Amino acid sequence: MPPTTAELVPTLSLGDLVNRCEVVLAGLDAPQRAARDALHDVLDGQVSKELIEDAALVASELIANALQHTPGALLxxxxxxxxxxxxGVVDCGRDMTAIPDRPANSSTDAPTVAAAGRGLFIINxxxxxxxxxxxENGKIVIAVLTLPAGAR
Incomplete structure (x- = not known):
């Protein structure tokens, strides 16, 4: 089982852990859909609908990156x-240097927008x-979405 985000991103104060779920993605025909469904189930009633939609988009991009750049998304x-x-999306890829510190392309101008790298831009x-x-068997890419002050 992957560590909790609090263990991996200790610089953020997110408060107490309220709920946790895991979805095995390996072997699924539609891993992004399974992840989005799980996110909607676990986040519904806990956070705003906007945060749920943002989380679903980020999860889809994390999984798409794992599918495109590694042997596959596991969980x-x-x-x-x-x-x-x-x-956190766990994948089979071991190359930590394959993921840049920040998106290489943040242009939205049609002539200069890159064909790749948009997923990381969205996540960022x-x-x-x-x-x-x-x-142990790859890496985990973690994304944290915080609630605006007073949003709960």
Missing amino acids: ISVDVYEFGAAM ELATKWSVAPM
């Missing part, structure tokens, strides 16, 4: 805290923080 874990939510824009950590 998504979702941690719900008092002040936000976090998700929607997540409060994201990071990568090694795991």
